[in-house]
Amino acid sequence: MSLNIKKIPVFVFPNSLKFYLGSKASHKQLLTLYNPYDFPVRFKVLSTAPNKYAVIDPEGSIGPRTLVDIVIRHTMPTIANCNFTDKFRISMQDHTTKQILGKREIDAILLQGERDDLSSDGDFHSVPFIERPSTSEDQRIFVTNRSLPVTHSTNYVIAIVIGLVCVVTLLLPTQQEVPHPSNIPTYLHVSVNFKLVLAYVLGLVSMVIFKP
Template sequence: MKNFPVFVFPVSLEFYLNARHTHKQLLTVYNPYDFSVNFKVLCTSPNKFTVIDPEGIIAPQSCIDIVVRYTQPSIAHCNTTEKFRITMFDRNTQQALGKRDVPTKLIEGEPSNTNPESLGDNFHPLATKAAPIRPSEEHSRVICNHPLHHREQQPINVVAVAVSICCIAALLLPTQPEQVVKSQWPEWLHIGSSLKLVFAFVLGLVSMLVLRP
């Protein structure tokens, strides 16, 4: 026999004597491999159980449900462990690939609805409603998301401001070709028209840099 893992869920079965709905349960056998396999179900006490379709074929990467019914529940059979064995076979050679044993037990009484994992801890459901936003938080969120706020937070470019002032001052100076009678400006402060165009162009670039969002 090869040692292929056989995947079965659940790993054990529990039948309850006084709960008839537990006398019929499902065993799911998985075939995660890329080839079809044959399966066969055996039991240590076949007189106590009925298995519908105890053998068959499982397609690649598929699963199959096996119906197991406890047919002779009695107080004499309680707390006795029986076993089901699921064996997989190669479809071509009929060689056994692997097996899995599933223990079963008939328990006196009825199943308890208490989850043993939750004992000792006091768990409560969480509220799904979003917490209300305080007025101060709402105001701060609006300010942070406003584009003007980002502009105000940007540091002022001192160099750009200085260049803008120099360009404005140069544009206010008299033009060189003008003949000003008794001018209060010295001749060296008179600049040409082409130079004023350069200052105006620089002032426009600096203004776009400073005023852009």
């Protein structure tokens, strides 16, 4: 890496840390540092309120195109420390010279109450209620749960095709009906038992086709 590089973007997730007084699980959070570059870097984590936080491994190295997770624990979750915004600064340094290549600051705040990820909708708000219109034209837009008509045309076509196959096969000579030479090849002669099966199938198909 060239030593004349003065600044690079620092990639950190999340952009802010929110601790909740009533949720002990939120008192320990992960901060992920990304190194998308093709050279290793060193990192260092600083805080404007180091007496309120404990950072596991606040200094270290990140290999090329890798990431590291840093554990940040709030050590003083009291009501007196709520609603004060602290800051963390993450600096990236040259792995060899320790020259600062970039910095990134994120906010950290302790909030009262408990974290409820399921009920928190963030920036989403309720939309106004609109009554269902009474005109038939507008109802076609709102009513989307109506059932679709079922058609049996495909079944009829299949039944007709099967019936035609049965009829044509039944018209072929049986294997016993060979008293004189026939123009039909021998391999097309059908046994009596097979014709009986086809006649039975034809009867079932006829019931389907002509069913009222």
